[in-house]
Amino acid sequence: MNKPSVLRRILTTDLPVLLIVLLALGPFAWLVLTSLTPSAQIAQSGVSVSPSGWGVDNYVRLLRQTSFVANMGHSLIVALGTVVLGLTVSVTAAYAFSRFRFAGRRLIMLQFLLVNMFPVVLLILPLFILMRRLGLLDTHLSLILANATVAIPFAVWMLTSYVGAIPKSLDEAAMIDGCSRLMALRRVVLPLAMPGIISTGIYIFITAWNEYLYALTLGGRTVRTVTVAIQTLIGEYQIEWGLLAAGGVVGALPATLLFLIVQRRLIGGLTQGAVKG
Amino acid sequence: MSAHASTMTLNSRYPVPWQRRILPYVLLAPAILVVLVVVFVPMVEAVITSLYDLILWKPNASRFVGFGNYIKLFADPVFWVALGNTALWIGLTVPLQMGLGLLTALLLNREFPWRGLARALVIIPWALSSVVIALMWRWIYDPNTGVLNDILLNLSIIQSGIPWLADPKTALYAVIATLVWQGFPFFAVMILAGLQGIPRSQYEAASIDGASAWRQFRHITLPGIGPVLATAGLLRVIWVANSMDVIFVMTGGGPGYATYTLPLYAFIRARQNLDFGYGTAIAVTFTVLLGSIVAIYILRTMREVER
Numbered sequence: 001m002n003k004p005s006v007l008r009r010i011l012t013t014d015l016p017v018l019l020i021v022l023l024a025l026g027p028f029a030w031l032v033l034t035s036l037t038p039s040a041q042i043a044q045s046g047v048s049v050s051p052s053g054w055g056v057d058n059y060v061r062l063l064r065q066t067s068f069v070a071n072m073g074h075s076l077i078v079a080l081g082t083v084v085l086g087l088t089v090s091v092t093a094a095y096a097f098s099r100f101r102f103a104g105r106r107l108i109m110l111q112f113l114l115v116n117m118f119p120v121v122l123l124i125l126p127l128f129i130l131m132r133r134l135g136l137l138d139t140h141l142s143l144i145l146a147n148a149t150v151a152i153p154f155a156v157w158m159l160t161s162y163v164g165a166i167p168k169s170l171d172e173a174a175m176i177d178g179c180s181r182l183m184a185l186r187r188v189v190l191p192l193a194m195p196g197i198i199s200t201g202i203y204i205f206i207t208a209w210n211e212y213l214y215a216l217t218l219g220g221r222t223v224r225t226v227t228v229a230i231q232t233l234i235g236e237y238q239i240e241w242g243l244l245a246a247g248g249v250v251g252a253l254p255a256t257l258l259f260l261i262v263q264r265r266l267i268g269g270l271t272q273g274a275v276k277g
Numbered sequence: 278m279s280a281h282a283s284t285m286t287l288n289s290r291y292p293v294p295w296q297r298r299i300l301p302y303v304l305l306a307p308a309i310l311v312v313l314v315v316v317f318v319p320m321v322e323a324v325i326t327s328l329y330d331l332i333l334w335k336p337n338a339s340r341f342v343g344f345g346n347y348i349k350l351f352a353d354p355v356f357w358v359a360l361g362n363t364a365l366w367i368g369l370t371v372p373l374q375m376g377l378g379l380l381t382a383l384l385l386n387r388e389f390p391w392r393g394l395a396r397a398l399v400i401i402p403w404a405l406s407s408v409v410i411a412l413m414w415r416w417i418y419d420p421n422t423g424v425l426n427d428i429l430l431n432l433s434i435i436q437s438g439i440p441w442l443a444d445p446k447t448a449l450y451a452v453i454a455t456l457v458w459q460g461f462p463f464f465a466v467m468i469l470a471g472l473q474g475i476p477r478s479q480y481e482a483a484s485i486d487g488a489s490a491w492r493q494f495r496h497i498t499l500p501g502i503g504p505v506l507a508t509a510g511l512l513r514v515i516w517v518a519n520s521m522d523v524i525f526v527m528t529g530g531g532p533g534y535a536t537y538t539l540p541l542y543a544f545i546r547a548r549q550n551l552d553f554g555y556g557t558a559i560a561v562t563f564t565v566l567l568g569s570i571v572a573i574y575i576l577r578t579m580r581e582v583e584r
Binding site for chain 2: 025028031043047089090094105110112115122123124145146148152153156209210228244245248251255258
């Protein structure tokens with residue numbers, strides 16, 4: 001086969017890819033532009049495409065006049081709490097699944113897979129009743145527990161495949177050298193699985209940060225996360241698109257940045273898990 | 278954990294059988310315990326609640342009605358509308374996501390200088406929260422100042438602005454378009470991984486034999502990514518069926534019942550009327566309907582795990 005010319009490559013590959021990248025990024029770019037255009041100008045002449053019409057007006061208002069920073073704090077607590085809870089209980093579970101063959105293993109694995117498929121709507125209503133009964137409504141703990149419904153099964157599956165990829169002979173060697181099972185887990189398996197644990201943790205963080213329905217239902221006046229707060233930025237009489245856009249951009253930033261940093265590894269893990277099952 | 282460690286060290290070299298047998302269960306206990314508390318207890322509670330006539334703000338009037346809520350459900354026209362919408366919602370969203378994802382993956386699998394960058398950028402919608410996505414698209418669809426109407430008017434495709442989300446005829450499709458946008462990167466990434474697993478030599482052999490690009494696609498590419506397409510497709514059906522946050526923020530189910538899906542109907546019913554008995558009955562019905570798809574997915578996955 002002769003090499004296709006550069007022009008042909010640009011027409012058949014670069015250009016279509018560019019279109020798809022534009023499609024993927026366009027809406028968010030539009031949101032950024034909206035957030036940079038002062039509200040008064042949006043109402044008059046629409047979103048400004050040129051830098052001359054830009055300002056940080058909306059961002060200043062967002063930080064000064066709303067409780068957005070406090071909302072970010074709540075989101076951070078909930079997301080970090082979910083990560084800690086999700087990872088601590090999942091690491092040992094993943095170790096058990098990948099290193100032992102025991103009665104009920106298949107059934108318990110199946111249970112974790114099944115839980116991941118449960119409709120949010122089925123859980124959200126009884127969780128509300130449950131948290132209300134326990135007096136946990138509007139606390140960080142209720143949101144962390146609710147997010148755990150998604151985080152734990154996911155983490156168990158991801159980590160099982162990560163730990164499974166670490167050769168058994170390594171922890172067996174450590175045990176011959178006098179380590180107990182749990183010491184082998186801590187000294188040999190944990191360090192080796194660390195990249196997997198970190199990317200699983202980051203994935204949990206992103207999902208917990210972005211979670212909306214639980215935060216709306218189980219949160220309240222005291223604990224209001226970013227996702228719920230963004231919705232309240234809609235003005236009372238008319239929609240304040242500029243302010244709303246600024247909130248959307250700032251609220252999306254932590255998760256998006258984290259995602260970009262780890263995306264290669266994360267996607268490797270996710271797709272591997274899916275391809276392998 | 279440290280307490281366990283000290284007792285285990287004594288016997289670790291020659292573990293006593295019962296300890297070795299119990300260890301995996303001990304390791305699993307925390308995860309199982311939390312999942313029992315936050316998933317299985319609520320699930321049982323949901324099934325029980327669905328048998329009661331329970332309005333949350335008057336708990337004393339709560340009474341057992343057996344399958345009353347379910348019988349009511351079958352006579353409820355909104356249920357059937359929501360069921361139809363759910364079918365349309367899944368039936369359009371998933372194939373469109375898959376099609377666009379396949380196209381993206383095929384393009385990203387080619388050689389060009391900025392491939393790594395393009396791959397990183399395309400996935401960004403995936404990391405955005407549903408609320409941001411929903412509000413963003415509401416802004417784009419805005420009938421007066423939205424950019425979509427602007428573009429279409431400038432290209433003179435339409436003569437006057439269309440109220441995308443306020444018109445019952447277009448609302449569901451507008452939301453579906455948003456979901457397609459949100460979900461296609463997932464497919465692209467999964468399919469790309471599948472494509473990279475196909476040996477290059479197969480294509481070389483085929484082109485030596487004179488197979489056209491289309492025949493290569495049909496006989497090498499498609500069979501090669503078939504399993505990935507099936508897994509990703511099933512996963513997405515479940516995910517799309519469950520997802521209601523985008524619709525909830527974009528339209529709240531309206532106009533009228535035009536964008537009600539089953540989970541959304543259950544949620545709104547419980548949230549606005551605090552009618553938890555009926556709401557959970559809808560949720561349980563939806564879960565049972567979805568169950569068949571979940572079962573197929575789980576059977577597939579467990580087969581893989583056993584290997």
